[in-house]
Amino acid sequence: MRKAISRIYLAFIFILLYAPIAVLIILSFNNSRTRAKWGGWTLKWYLSMFQDQVIMSALWNTLLIAVLSALISTILGLMASVSLLAMKHKKRSIVLSLLNIPMLNAEIVTGISLMLIFIAFGQFLSHWGYMIEFGFGTVLIGHITFNIPYTVLLIMPKLRQINISTYEAALDLGASRWLAFRKVIIPDIMPGVLSGFLLAFTMSLDDFVITHFTKGPGFDTLSTKIYTEVRKGIKPEMYALSTLLFASVLLLILLFGRGRKKKPAPELV
């Protein structure tokens, strides 16, 4: 009896979690233009989505910014983690808490501040005839900015687990410092680096607020595009698009989980 209740409860929770996504997926195959009516299965929204130039360019922007900002913030986060670890304990904890504050900060505040600093910097540069154009570059910088603390958060613990004598052993066996880092440290912290990258990627993928404040007119990512569309009434292509996004994230997670299972994260003494 108790077992049955606990099973029902679990099923209920999962229904709560997944029902909205399920509805979205089903609607993306709905042959009828309105949500209220089921008109049979179709793939036409997917087709028209792929033919819609505006959606495709927004998708391209989103993916490009997600990949680039994740990549750059992972590299910067890795560099930051290494130097943080080399710091004395007190200094390190100060820097780490300074790093954590932007994560807790309201996104809208970060977004507005980024916008303000871009404007201020643009005015400063205009004295020399240069100007800052709001668009791809500013959004990318914005995304890198809010991603860095997350990558540090995920890479640091892995790096801390490293037995420093494996690095010294590599030096001892004739490796240069860079080679020792690449051959010994990197493989051991790879799970942390990968999850840092993935988190940064997904954070960037679904970010709306910061993108909204740092993008210029005429530049859109999926989230800002969907936002504009919503005001006009959602087109069914948007369901198809969201389903595709969900499926790709799901695929990423599955791939990542499998990669980890095959080679368990090395436990270092």
Added chain:
Amino acid sequence: MSNKLIDLQNITKAFDGSIVLDDLNLYIRENEFLTLLGPSGCGKTTTLRILGGFETPDKGRVIFDGRDITSLAPNKRQLNTVFQKYALFSHMTVAENIAFGLRIRKKSEDYIRDKIRYALKLVNLEGFEERTPDSLSGGQQQRIAIARAIVNEPKVLLLDEPLGALDLKLRQDMQYELIRLKNELGITFIYVTHDQEEALTMSDTIVVMNQGYIQQIGTPEDIYNEPQNAFVADFIGDSNIVNATMIHDQLVEIFGVKYACVDTGFGTDKPVDVVIRPEDLELIAVPENEDQSSEEYQKALRKITRINPGYFEGTVSHIIFKGMHYEMEVQAHGFEWLVLSTRMFQVGTKVLMSVDPYNIQIMNKPESEDEKAVSMQEIV
């Protein structure tokens, strides 16, 4: 065993203002098994790390084979290290671990394959090429770490407490293994440990260190039989260390009793430290409440004075069976003497206790306050 292979000259090193090594001078000969022995924090590991190139001394020079290598990077040195916790590369197979140094030196794959087979044979782990480190036991991991170091044919192998994480039985097996390896390879071993038994078993030369200073350098026999100060005597094996007065050559007074000894040259009426090893104390039982003039007592007295004219009267206050011998405490003159004997004495037994003159080790009291701090702090 004659050439000075490594010469450490006036090495001083401090971390965050606290001195770890203070003007250390030490040379290591070719083909020697040298052990740096001391309690934690004595500077032995720092000395090894300076040799390996992982630390740079604040002052002093490291000469290797006639060349100054004080600030040479670790990857440019002709020595290899076996680390305390093995430090194997966990994402590589055993073969890849062993090949690491050889691949960096761009050796041919044929050469590398032969070397791996040779090294695994040397450490008795043939056929382990494709295993991963985390599938190996501690002892096996340690052997792989040694194999990984020796395939590079270093002139010197540095070993940083390599057996510290192993259990007792395995540790003893590995000690013999290391001696065999050293003899087969014919290279210099520099070994760091806090385990005096390990040091006595394996070394040609032992360097006893404490608080950044070398306390004594010598063969295991020297160190054990002729400790130069109370610290060494106390650190190497158990011993009874007591205050005494050197009356004149070959006569020392301990707790008011004059003992014959063999040491000379300490002057007259000079305060000294005396070390007596527990296994060197000899006991003869006398029945309790026995009159001193009785025949029984006189017989015991004659027996004990044949060992040494001086003797103590004491009472056995504690006894533990240790397998090969009994460990006893004997109360005499307000001091608890530690005694090892194959004979058993009941607690409460009155005994006469003495020691052969050859087994009384006389040591000068530390002269300066500094020296005193170094030698006495660990004991009290």
